[in-house]
Amino acid sequence: MTGQPHGRKHLAARRPAVGLTGMDLPVVGPKAVPDATVARLATYLRVLSVMDDVGVDTVSSDELAAAAGVNSAMLRKDLSHLGSYGVRGVGYAVRTLVDHLASTLGLGVHRAVALIGVGNLGQALAGYAGFGSRGFRIAALLDADPNRVGTMLRGLTVRDISELEAVVESEQISIAVIATPASAAQEVADRLAAAGVTAILNFAPTVLAVPDTVDVRKVDLAAELQILSFHEQRKARPAAAEVRAAEGGAR
Amino acid sequence: MTGQPHGRKHLAARRPAVGLTGMDLPVVGPKAVPDATVARLATYLRVLSVMDDVGVDTVSSDELAAAAGVNSAMLRKDLSHLGSYGVRGVGYAVRTLVDHLASTLGLGVHRAVALIGVGNLGQALAGYAGFGSRGFRIAALLDADPNRVGTMLRGLTVRDISELEAVVESEQISIAVIATPASAAQEVADRLAAAGVTAILNFAPTVLAVPDTVDVRKVDLAAELQILSFHEQRKARPAAAEVRAAEGGAR
DNA sequence: CGTAATTTGTGAACGCATTCACAAGCGCGT
């Protein structure tokens, strides 16, 4: 899905790259890590961190796969993309693997995150402890509502949206989180992109148009429920496909 | 990515079903709608609803695909799984398509949702307007903290977790949202499953083990940032793969 | 009525992801 079946752009700009000879070399390298794998690395890291805290120092692919909820062959293949960090006949060294995963995910330093939109959801995100413990630091809060600007939240002052560009610069923002209403999201994204931000996590229920250089992931809460709803309905009717014949137009 | 690469179980219990003759018929039907397609239907519905509100009554696959951020061939194939609702040479009737999508997603009636865990994130979810406008009704709030039980939130009284089974029954809960700390999530999931809930949206950063009959989707906020972080790092170093040689063990 | 302009629906090709299955490597006991 995946997947989160999500809006991505990564290597989208990769052209056919046909050579005159017909040979096409892997110019950029061996496509290091597949997207599907990257999406699972975070889970592996979380599970391994817990094991490390508990004192486990070696784990087999079967055990780790079970804890992460995946097939063990897939886990091994995923890890093999990072290099060879296991020992045959033994397993993986937990601490070592944690370090390598953190390094691979770019969590060597706590990345500075800006949160745009401090409404309902934004306030919750600002207070979410999981960010801090897993490699991120919320470095700035921005909002357009004059009633919210200037207030304190979790030790940070909410700043006016007009300061966006200045904040991105001064706080060395590497990732921005959009938690504004849908109507404001595109403009915020445009300004973030123009200011040089190249990674956006979007909670607003809108499709964002951004340059190829910007990586966008979206989280659509209602959509998640709708997907579950689809499967619920499916379970309810074993195999009736043409039940939906007589239905009016009232939405 | 991904698909948001998410934890799913759907038709996982489908066995090889080998017949003695070697023929294997599609016993359950033509696998109506692919998972990847379902995950996009919610987006199409949202985009179409906006178009409908604005007064658009016909849309081509190119236009709709652009608005939804996907390839038009994919859009057509997705919609073709629901049946043939377009008109060649013309396009799709917006209103009709909205109705069919809503019907397909099982949104005919507002589904009752229970929210377990009314902390930081839970409160935000309880107040998220997007649920109500997109087919869901939060019908119950549950929490284990005595300080929160009994308080009012968005017109609902927070009830004690001990009432979980009773609430699922009386409110006809079809989907549950887990927004508890990770440490409590598995037990809550167990009780939900035992109470007959077959769809769970999990915000707790833990892998849930549930029976095959239960459909789980997870949203891991920190993981989303970590995935973005990976790509950020990738952009930062054009093609240096063996830079990570000398690194101590300090985590 | 016939022809041109559109746009859908879909078979086929392609590519990526997952799973299988086993050879290669490692540690332990004797």
Place this chain on the structure above:
DNA sequence: ACGCGCTTGTGAATGCGTTCACAAATTACG
């Protein structure tokens, strides 16, 4: 030292999802 048991790493097979490319269907218009 040597063989046995265990576990990784990976080539091959399989399956799923996306994209291509075009025939079929429909409208517009002369």
